[in-house]
Structure formats: C-alpha cells, structure tokens
Amino acid sequence: MPMEFLKEKHIEYIKSLDAKQGDLEYWLSEHLRLNGVYWGLTALCILDAKDTFKKEDIVNFVLSCWVKSTGGFSPFPRHDAHLLTTLSGIQILSIYNSLDALTEEQIEKCVEFIKKNQLEDGSFQGDRFGEVDTRFIYTALSSLSILGRLTPEIVDPAVDYILKCYNFDGGFGLSPGSESHAAQAFTCLGALAVVGKVNKLSKSQIDKIGWWLCERQLPEGGLNGRPSKLPDVCYSWWVLSSLAIINKLNWIDYKKLRHFILSSQDTKRGGISDRPDNEVDVFHTLFGITGLSLMGFENLNPIDPVYCMPCEVTSKFKKYPY
Numbered sequence: 001m002p003m004e005f006l007k008e009k010h011i012e013y014i015k016s017l018d019a020k021q022g023d024l025e026y027w028l029s030e031h032l033r034l035n036g037v038y039w040g041l042t043a044l045c046i047l048d049a050k051d052t053f054k055k056e057d058i059v060n061f062v063l064s065c066w067v068k069s070t071g072g073f074s075p076f077p078r079h080d081a082h083l084l085t086t087l088s089g090i091q092i093l094s095i096y097n098s099l100d101a102l103t104e105e106q107i108e109k110c111v112e113f114i115k116k117n118q119l120e121d122g123s124f125q126g127d128r129f130g131e132v133d134t135r136f137i138y139t140a141l142s143s144l145s146i147l148g149r150l151t152p153e154i155v156d157p158a159v160d161y162i163l164k165c166y167n168f169d170g171g172f173g174l175s176p177g178s179e180s181h182a183a184q185a186f187t188c189l190g191a192l193a194v195v196g197k198v199n200k201l202s203k204s205q206i207d208k209i210g211w212w213l214c215e216r217q218l219p220e221g222g223l224n225g226r227p228s229k230l231p232d233v234c235y236s237w238w239v240l241s242s243l244a245i246i247n248k249l250n251w252i253d254y255k256k257l258r259h260f261i262l263s264s265q266d267t268k269r270g271g272i273s274d275r276p277d278n279e280v281d282v283f284h285t286l287f288g289i290t291g292l293s294l295m296g297f298e299n300l301n302p303i304d305p306v307y308c309m310p311c312e313v314t315s316k317f318k319k320y321p322y
C-alpha cells in the first residue's frame with residue numbers, strides 16, 4: 001500500500017472535534033478541553049489550515065476559561081486554574097495575535113498566578129495541590145516568556161533545579177534522581193532553551209543526551225519514552241524537539257520514523273494514533289504532524305521545537321535576557 005500523508009483527512013478530523021459538543025466523550029474530556037483546543041489549533045497551523053477554526057469563537061472560549069479569583073486559566077469554564085492550561089490559554093491567544101484581548105490587570109494576575117506556584121528550590125507546582133514535575137517549570141517559563149515577563153529571580157533558581165534533574169545515563173527525570181523519561185528531556189531542554197541557558201550543559205553532557213535520545217528509536221522506526229517500552233507517535237515530538245534543541249536532529253533515521261508515523265494514520269476518518277491500528281486522538285495527531293514537520297517532510301509549515309508553536313508566531317518573541 002502506498003504510504004501517503006493524509007493532510008485533508010487530518011484537517012477534517014480536527015474540524016470534527018469541534019462539532020462534538022453533544023457527545024459524552026466530549027464532556028468526559030472537559031478537564032483537557034483548553035489543551036485540546038491548543039493541540040488542534042497548532043496542528044491546523046502546521047497543516048496550513050489555521051482558518052478551519054473560527055478565531056472569534058476560540059478567543060472567546062479562552063477568555064471564558066480565565067479564572068478571576070486566581071488569575072490562571074482553567075481547562076473549561078468554572079474549573080480550577082492550572083499551569084498546564086494557563087500555558088495553553090496563552091499559546092492560543094498568542095497564535096491568534098490576541099494577547100491584547102486580556103486587560104493589563106488580567107495579565108498581571110496571570111503572571112502572579114504563575115510566580116506563586118514556584119517553590120523555594122526553584123521548581124514549580126502545577127497548582128495549589130502541590131504536584132511537582134519539571135513539566136510545570138517548562139509551562140511556567142514558556143508562559144512568562146510569551147508574556148515577556150521572565151526575570152532572573154524566577155529563571156535562575158529554575159535553571160539550577162533543572163540541572164539537578166539531569167541523570168548520568170544522559171536523560172532527565174521529573175525531579176532530581178527520578179528515572180529518565182523522553183518527555184522530561186523535552187521539558188528540561190525546552191525550559192533551558194526558553195531562557196537561553198542550554199549552554200549550562202557541558203559538551204559531554206549534550207553528547208550523552210543525544211545518545212540517550214537517539215537510542216529511543218526502535219527497529220520498526222518509532223520512538224519510545226524509556227528503554228524497553230513500546231514505540232509511541234507522541235515521542236516523535238518529545239525526542240525530536242529535544243534533539244533539535246541540541247542540534248542533533250539527524251541522529252534519528254528520518255525515513256523509518258516517517259514510515260511509523262504514517263502507518264499510525266486512520267486512513268478512513270483522519271487523525272493519528274499512538275501506534276498503528278489504535279484509536280486516533282488530537283494529542284497524537286498533533287505530535288505526529290509536528291514530528292513530520294521537524295524532519296522536513298510533507299511540505300508542512302515549520303514548528304518551533306522550543307515552544308511547540310508555529311515558527312511564524314515564535315519568531316516575534318522577545319529573547320530573554322531582555
């Protein structure tokens with residue numbers, strides 16, 4: 001069977017998600033709703049089909065997720081704010097060049113919300129419930145970067161904490177001493193890249209990171225998140241973006257990875273799943289598409305490996321230190 005990239009079907013699949021509001025499935029995913037909009041919109045941008053979603057509706061939805069009492073964004077109106085959804089809200093507004101839809105006061109409160117979740121050791125908790133993970137350092141620094149509000153008081157302790165999450169095998173864990181995981185490589189390297197501090201890692205550390213990452217590729221072409229795990233399309237993003245940040249993208253066999261991603265497409269209704277023959281979802285659809293974009297396949301629009309947003313948008317960001 002000729003393996004082709006089903007661009008138009010993927011656009012239709014993402015579009016169909018927006019029409020599913022009556023479905024049980026849709027309501028069950030309320031806690032992911034704002035993230036879901038960001039995943040879908042970013043995929044559409046890379047597919048050069050940004051206008052598939054109606055800008056006004058999406059911006060209004062994002063604004064309805066802003067939580068007045070705390071200043072962050074929640075996944076859905078009347079839920080609690082969290083750092084993960086705060087980044088999604090800021091990314092969506094930024095992609096639509098609509099950050100000015102927020103008032104000065106709203107932006108101040110949002111910056112306060114993010115800063116308040118930083119702990120004494122430089123790490124961040126996702127919200128007041130206190131879960132700590134390097135994912136939240138990434139989301140906090142990326143959000144503040146997009147808003148142009150990074151300061152050394154926030155950045156320096158966060159960078160120190162990230163460096164402690166580096167493991168001797170060349171990977172990064174979700175906290176100091178925890179097992180290396182490919183998604184954590186992205187959150188740690190991405191956070192360092194957002195603040196211009198990748199050079200805090202030595203050359204031998206960077207080489208080791210490159211080796212650990214390229215060993216994630218399995219004989220069938222797909223990438224896994226940890227040794228002896230199954231391949232999964234989303235690691236096309238976590239691993240490739242990390243390799244792109246350290247300029248070692250070509251340490252991966254592009255052709256084999258492309259084949260794995262394309263075999264995970266739903267040839268009937270569009271969308272991409274975690275691995276061939278599984279159910280598709282918007283998360284794996286985005287990360288399959290961004291993986292292909294990073295490798296330069298399928299004539300896709302370029303994705304920024306640091307921000308996971310279209311380069312067209314991120315090329316306008318102010319670089320820290322300002």
Ligand SMILES: [Zn+2]
Pocket residue numbers: 232233234235274284
């Ligand atoms: Zn996955």
